[in-house]
Amino acid sequence: MPDIWIFLVIIFSSLIKGITGFGFALFSFPLLLIWYSPKEIIPVLMICNLIASVLIVIQKKEQKLLDRNAYSLIGAGGLFTVAGVIALSASTGHLLVKLSGALFIALTIYSMVSRKKATTLPSRHYLFAGAFIGFLTGAVSVSGPPLALFLNRAKTGNRKFREIFAAFSVVTAVIAIIGYYQAGMITAETVRTSLLFTPILLTGTVVGKKLNTKMSFRSFQSTNIILTLIASLLLVANPA
Numbered sequence: 743m744p745d746i747w748i749f750l751v752i753i754f755s756s757l758i759k760g761i762t763g764f765g766f767a768l769f770s771f772p773l774l775l776i777w778y779s780p781k782e783i784i785p786v787l788m789i790c791n792l793i794a795s796v797l798i799v800i801q802k803k804e805q806k807l808l809d810r811n812a813y814s815l816i817g818a819g820g821l822f823t824v825a826g827v828i829a830l831s832a833s834t835g836h837l838l839v840k841l842s843g844a845l846f847i848a849l850t851i852y853s854m855v856s857r858k859k860a861t862t863l864p865s866r867h868y869l870f871a872g873a874f875i876g877f878l879t880g881a882v883s884v885s886g887p888p889l890a891l892f893l894n895r896a897k898t899g900n901r902k903f904r905e906i907f908a909a910f911s912v913v914t915a916v917i918a919i920i921g922y923y924q925a926g927m928i929t930a931e932t933v934r935t936s937l938l939f940t941p942i943l944l945t946g947t948v949v950g951k952k953l954n955t956k957m958s959f960r961s962f963q964s965t966n967i968i969l970t971l972i973a974s975l976l977l978v979a980n981p982a
């Protein structure tokens with residue numbers, strides 16, 4: 743029964759979201775394409791991701807986790823999300839999905855084989871990364887792979903990593919949802935499906951967050967890379 747499989751996909755993806763701060767759309771998207779078209783499911787995932795990310799952002803923090811570079815990354819992402827929305831509304835979305843998956847695989851392999859220098863990344867790198875990732879967010883709702891790889895490259899700790907992801911998701915999701923609405927992609931069915939997914943997503947996110955605090959930095963980085971590669975392969979292999 744398809745509904746049972748959809749339910750399991752949402753549960754697993756929400757756990758990943760809670761552990762890493764990303765991964766809900768990354769894992770659920772390629773699997774949900776079995777039952778939905780890109781234009782049907784992308785707005786739903788964006789709404790769900792916004793709700794879960796807001797929950798993470800409003801939680802009480804022991805210290806300030808976002809710095810100037812993080813704000814540059816988020817700001818650039820928000821601006822270029824608009825371009826991604828335009829690209830999606832002008833196409834069926836299938837080609838964008840395939841290209842994004844192939845790109846994510848290439849970036850993941852590069853991050854695994856390249857030597858990482860122990861130097862601080864220049865501020866402009868955050869701007870360029872934000873612009874690129876923002877476009878992908880608007881186009882396919884998936885910002886996880888390139889943002890995870892970039893933050894791993896910047897040697898970002900677990901909690902800060904998760905906080906940046908949540909804040910980035912809030913800003914880009916709000917902009918994308920407005921764009922989807924203007925393009926006629928937000929319907930009553932979109933809202934209904936989002937409301938069905940949200941309770942499951944929030945429960946999994948809370949459970950996943952508890953697991954996050956028990957992971958070492960090295961294990962956290964390795965997990966991000968492995969998850970990114972698997973999900974990217976699913977995007978490319980999806981017959982949709």
